[in-house]
Amino acid sequence: MIARARSVTVRFGARTALDDVSVDVPAGQVVALVGGDGAGKSTLLRTFVGAVIPDSGTVAAPGKHEIGFLSAGPGSWAALTVRQNLDFVGGIYGLAGAELEDRRERLIDGSGLRVAADRLASALSGGMRRKLGAAMAMIHRPSLLILDEPSTGVDPVSRIDLWRMISEAAADGAAVLMSTTYLDEAERAADLVVLDGGRILTQGSYDDVRAGFTGVITAAASPTRPQWSWRRGRQRHEYWPDGRPDVDAPTVTPDLEDIVIALSMTRRQEATA
């Protein structure tokens, strides 16, 4: 195991950002951290890079030189060009000469940034800037790659570039832990960790998560219990935790979005009960 968190709890004053969270990040795999705003995703990622120290529990990770980190912030220097940004971080990690040039140019191609290679980072679109930040995080072939929402603001076509880069880093042997709010892309990861309110709602492969989901989801034009329903396309889905729908509506096979919403609703109902 390249990195591991065990029973990690983090508090900021009275607020518990993470509550008893355990995650394994194996070499060669992509683990996707999923959850809404404030779920605790950034806090968990920051414990792996030593930027947040847990109040209890343990985090094991490689040394700083072996970690590549794309934070939730800009991730690059606005006053440097794409090439200069990559050269700068490459230099910090001891890359130089032909090796650095080769790695830099490969990442520029892999990220689809060839047309913008000599443009200042401040003049890039938000999506291009995320891709540059991801390329910078992986330039030194770290054994642990931590990416905080690399695809937020990236258009669907560029997200394909980004996913190729991330998959290649994993195929190269890196352990990858990334957060995302896009559930369709999380379904592609080897492992999923679904967080809500600092707690893990479910984790494992997408198949494990589906197999572990209990209850029934129905689809109808209007739900009978609005607090247990959400919009999907032209219909509303409704969750029946006990598996016994009280309506004559068709049941649906839940996808990750349905599962995450249903589990989050259950947790919130329990929290307010």
Ligand SMILES: Nc1ncnc2c1ncn2[C@@H]1O[C@H](COP(=O)(O)OP(=O)(O)OP(=O)(O)O)[C@@H](O)[C@H]1O
């Ligand atoms: N430095 C901090 N001081 C105080 N509270 C914090 C701090 N960092 C995070 N929090 C709180 O901890 C909780 C988890 O935040 P975190 O940023 O980890 O969530 P997130 O899942 O990454 O959400 P987002 O996608 O909105 O960033 C939130 O309630 C947040 O307000």
